[in-house]
Amino acid sequence: NAGVTQTPKFQVLKTGQSMTLQCAQDMNHNSMYWYRQDPGMGLRLIYYSASEGTTDKGEVPNGYNVSRLNKREFSLRLESAAPSQTSVYFCASSGQISYNEQFFGPGTRLTVL
Amino acid sequence: DQQVKQNSPSLSVQEGRISILNCDYTNSMFDYFLWYKKYPAEGPTFLISISSIKDKNEDGRFTVFLNKSAKHLSLHIVPSQPGDSAVYFCAASAPFSGYGKLTFGQGTILTVHP
Numbered sequence: 001n002a003g004v005t006q007t008p009k010f011q012v013l014k015t016g017q018s019m020t021l022q023c024a025q026d027m028n029h030n031s032m033y034w035y036r037q038d039p040g041m042g043l044r045l046i047y048y049s050a051s052e053g054t055t056d057k058g059e060v061p062n063g064y065n066v067s068r069l070n071k072r073e074f075s076l077r078l079e080s081a082a083p084s085q086t087s088v089y090f091c092a093s094s095g096q097i098s099y100n101e102q103f104f105g106p107g108t109r110l111t112v113l
Numbered sequence: 114d115q116q117v118k119q120n121s122p123s124l125s126v127q128e129g130r131i132s133i134l135n136c137d138y139t140n141s142m143f144d145y146f147l148w149y150k151k152y153p154a155e156g157p158t159f160l161i162s163i164s165s166i167k168d169k170n171e172d173g174r175f176t177v178f179l180n181k182s183a184k185h186l187s188l189h190i191v192p193s194q195p196g197d198s199a200v201y202f203c204a205a206s207a208p209f210s211g212y213g214k215l216t217f218g219q220g221t222i223l224t225v226h227p
Contacts, residue, residue, distance in 0.1 A: 004156070031213045042117075042202060042217040043157070050213070058214065090156050099213040100145055100206050104156030 002026055004105035006091050012111045013081045021076040021108050023091030031094045032074035033058075033102060034066060036087040043090065049074055081112045116140045117205050119218035126225050132190040134221050136203035139184065143205040147215070148177060148188050151200040160201075161188070193225045 004025045013019055025032065030051045035043040035058075045058030047066040055066050063085060065077045074093075078085055088109050092102040118137045126132045134148075144165040149157035163170040163177045163186070170177050176189045190197055200222050204215040 033213065035217075040122075040219055042119075042219040043204075043215075044217070045214060048214065059216075092156070094213050100147060100204075100215060101159045101162065102213065102215070104149075104158065106154070106156050 004091055004093055004103050006089075006105040006108050008108060009106070010109050012113065013078075014113050015082060017081050018077065018079050019081065019110075020078075021089055021091075021110075022073070023075065023105060024073045025091075025093040025103070026072065027093060027095070027103065028071070029093035029103070030071070030096050031099055032068065033092040033094075034064070034074070034076045035090045035092065036060065036085075037090060037107075038087050046076065046089075078110075081110075083112045086110060086112045115219075116143075117203060117216050117218040119201075119203060119221050121221050122219070123222040123224070126193045126223065128195055128225055128227050129192045132188075132193045132197065132223055132225065134188040134190075134201050134203075134223065136186045136188075136218050137184060138186075138205055140205070140207060140216075141184070142207040143216075144208055145206045146177070146179060146186050147204045147206075148175075149202045149204060149217075150197075151202065151220070157202060190223075193223075195225050195227050198223055198225045 033048040034046040049068040091105040094102045147162040148160040151157040
């Protein structure tokens with residue numbers, strides 16, 4: 001049982017480049033989430049998917065797109081990276097009953113130069 | 114607009130003593146509160162939660178207290194252990210705000226000295 005896995009662990013991009021952060025969970029959870037963590041800001045929700053086939057904006061969605069590929073996988077895409085998107089990105093998932101108790105992946109540290 | 118605030122960026126405690134981490138919120142619609150713990154280079158892990166219909170919830174060494182009138186919650190760790198050294202985030206959710214949508218505080222770094 002790997003839980004929530006994220007790839008890559010680290011990434012350096014130049015301004016304007018694009019990339020996709022991958023996330024997968026093996027807990028048969030319905031809901032999945034993408035957060036970013038910045039110093040002094042805590043974790044902020046970017047997008048979430050309450051169930052397969054649905055996605056909704058969170059607190060800071062600008063500059064990002066998401067795809068809920070299937071029940072297991074939820075990807076986050078940066079179409080044109082900006083230095084303000086330098087952050088640590090966490091994917092999380094939760095089950096149908098205790099949906100607030102989220103399980104987090106190890107994170108992706110992204111630097112945009 | 115920071116709806117969930119942890120005003121202490123850090124806390125230092127001696128092993129065996131009590132650690133008290135505080136969290137304030139402004140949104141009166143929040144009805145469920147959680148604490149997460151995060152070690153460096155790892156994702157946060159769920160620690161303990163409390164519903165607004167309660168004012169206290171215990172799980173082993175961890176107790177969360179909720180004061181709805183003051184819009185304040187606290188996490189007590191007794192006794193504190195060096196392995197408790199981590200960043201602690203409080204989080205809150207409101208009904209009908211979105212399935213599993215959590216609002217997090219900024220985090221408090223707890224250091225427990227042997």
